[in-house]
Amino acid sequence: MYKKAINGFTTAMKGMSLTFRHLFASNAKRKVISVSDDNYFKQLEGTNTIQYPHQKLPVPEVGRYQLDVEMDDCIVCDLCAKICPVDCITIDSIKATEAIGQTSDGTTKRIYAAKFDIDMAKCMYCGLCTIVCPTECIVMTNQYDKSVFELKNLNYEFVDMAPEVAAEKRQLLENQLAERQAAKLAAMNKKEGDA
């Protein structure tokens, strides 16, 4: 009986010491330190609050957060949209009638993007689009706090081509295709006439 009472008392004291340890640790605020600091994950002890948004924790460089696209380097190959498992990348491409420039890695650009949208509300941050991109122009940034009041505002538009400009470029392409077709027919007719 005496032993049981001692055991009960010891157990209660252990439980209380744990409770008090957490109680006092909860007053400790998390410090803003670099992810490369050895103590980064030790910060998980105690209360992990910081004065956000006045203070922000640095995030790992390899983290998966907000996507960004450097359109100057995009060759509008559509690979990112094709591999996206949730179809949240929408691209409307228009073939140019001639080369329209070069990316920073020297790849020739031959396609216009009339539309390049990423719906981050649907994105599951798998990162596949960043892996397949041949010019590495679609990347995960370190931005994670893109809160919005309306869901539609999570659709990011990376291109601002006016509909009339897009229509003009489509017309130019159609004209070029029609000219090529006419030249091909003329060549065939000439060949048949010579035969």
Ligand code: SF4
């Ligand atoms: S990270 Fe994944 S889900 Fe998000 S846009 Fe890229 S491929 Fe799609």
Ligand code: SF4
């Ligand atoms: S994979 Fe890269 S280059 Fe191709 S359309 Fe997507 S962002 Fe542009």
